[in-house]
Amino acid sequence: MSETVIRVEGLSRTFGDLVAVDDVSFDVRRGAIFGLLGPNGSGKSTIIRMLCGVLEPTAGDASVLGFDVRKDPEEIKRRIGYMSQKFSLYSDLSVRENLDFYGRIYGLPDKRLVERRKAVLDLTGLGDRIDQLAGTLSGGWKQRLALACALIHEPDVLFLDEPTAGIDPVARRQLWDLLFELAAQGVTLFVTTHYMDEAERCTDVGYIFMSKLLVLGRGEDLKKLPDVTPEGTKRLEIDAQNPSAGLTKLLHVPQVRDATLFGEMIHALVDQSYTHEQLAADLGTTVEKLPIREISPTLEDVFVTLTKNAESRRNNGEAAPTIRLKGESEPREKDEASEPTPSPPLHRDRKSTLTGRSTDGLLAIFAKEMSHIRRQPSTLFFMFVVPVMQILIFGYAIDIQIENIPMVVYDLDGRQDSQRLIDSLVNTRKLKLIGRVYDEESFQRSLSSGRAKVGVRIPPNYSDSLAQGRQAQVQVLIDGSDSQVATTAQSAVALLGLNLSIGRAKNTASEVQRAPARDQWGELALPIDVRPRMLYNPDLESARFFVPGLVGIILQLVTLFLTAFAIVRERELGTLEQLFVTPVGRAGLVLGKLVPYSIIGLVEMLLVLTVMVYVFGVPIRGNLLLLVALSALFIVCSLGLGLLVSTLAKTQVAAMQFAFLIMLPSVLLSGFMFPRSEMPLPIYLVTFAIPVTYFIEILRGIVLRDADFIDLIPSVAGLSICCLVILTASIARFRKQLD
């Protein structure tokens, strides 16, 4: 008897209350083509996932090549190949890149990889298309590529989950020819399918219905089952003129136990005693005009009959035990003493660089990720051009220095003093004279139309009042609809009024020789001299304040979006599931995906800093190395956030929404736009949970104030805590999803 390669005993799997696989047992021998059939949702894929070591059984045991699916899933993954239901390779990589990626994932050394690549290309006939992008292959060729990738490491067992779904009959046949070739080479094939003709091609078949294995055996033996063609009955194929009408008639005939359409023919299970003449008469014709022949059942007949029987048994509350036919597929009696020993590898040369550590596959994933990035111009654009555009647009647009506020003057005095007042207003540079008006209505209208934000009315007696030492009143109307503009205008005119008044007061005091105070040179001076001095940003340029903060926001935006999308996209395409069936380690998977983006993050950071220094003229006063080191910490934190988003979002659209949800408070509450100290207490407390808050403090500290590490300890501590919490949460969630 041939060696057993897959052994399944009492295997069950539940998802909550749903029993997906119920007490299933079977054996598969080496070199067999074992077909598992069953309707949608009957549990076929769940069985495959358990056998591939990616889903833990709820009960029962299973082993593949002698390795227990619970204890040694990684050993199994190294030795099996898996081809999933839908195309789950990388569309933006070429045939060669896909093959090389899988080769490296399985740790094939370079020389071996070249040999194996050639072998699988020869087998699948893909050699001419080696540089074609996988996404541009037709359905049949895609499946060949999937098969080639699944074979690159010479697996002993190949699991194929509905490999021919959605491809044309010719491509289907060609794929089956390849499978026969593999079986002839000694590879064991485990195939699930809906197609009965494919079931006929299998050496052994199992039929699963509503999570239970109903029948198991060789196709030919199954067809002879008494349940399928009970004693005293026969199966006929009837070539009726009008098969549908004929079927309806036959279903009412007592001797007809069952009838169904097979293309243009009627297949009927009838009593042995029911003659062809009677049948022809029941169909309203004669036996000469009605070709009838006795046939043996097809596998479809077998499964349809067994399903009906199982349903009626189930309805009667009876158990439906698995029907097992003698043969290789029959499970052995469980023998505790003789635990199966791992089979010797079928293939000779299984050299591999796999270490069995969790970092296996890191380099392969890293290289693949870099290829994705290279291939996608939109990603490159998003990574390098968008940040520069953002910093330029935001840096210029977010300018809180308000100057040149439009002003109209209604000068009723029109003499030298009033002109001096107007000149002084313009000289503040906060106000810009856009016109003069000569009547009250025009004065009001220029404000109500929004043409001017400030209106200055100088009374007719302005010069006289000054000359006579009386108080001169000047009316200034300010449009308050934009509070920032209004406040600037208000303080500009108030300050100007005060300065002009002090000037006049000084002159008067000088004339009467009554100085309120004198400076050290004996000159007339103000009694109290307050001297404010601006540090770090003496000209109060808003670019200096905003641009370093922008660096932090842009860095978070790009790294967060890229990481979240890179992982969610892979999940959406099904390639992540495909990767889980390979020996790639968890750390290898996570790091392989994150490291490229952290490198990109750092490069991007330097790019944005360059724009900051050379375009906005904001020099970095502090230590650049310290800035880069702390930026690296922030990038790790941002990547962690991306990973977290990828564990929460199932689709790329959802990832986008989650990422925005994170970005909004980062922009509005981090102190980037509005000072945190002005926020209400509850919101202020929330700002401590936003990582970019600390990074903006660090950036402003190093860039503007030459802050050193000691100055930054509180921010570094805050950022480190955020980083730790986010990474722990995201890695824990990500790991759980891998299990």
Ligand SMILES: Nc1ncnc2c1ncn2[C@@H]1O[C@H](COP(=O)(O)OP(=O)(O)OP(=O)(O)O)[C@@H](O)[C@H]1O
């Ligand atoms: N991760 C899961 N969580 C919850 N239910 C699941 C999960 N995976 C599978 N199921 C359920 O288990 C049952 C069996 O699913 P399975 O995918 O194994 O069926 P299948 O026979 O392969 O169907 P198909 O031919 O459509 O692929 C289905 O009802 C399915 O909804």
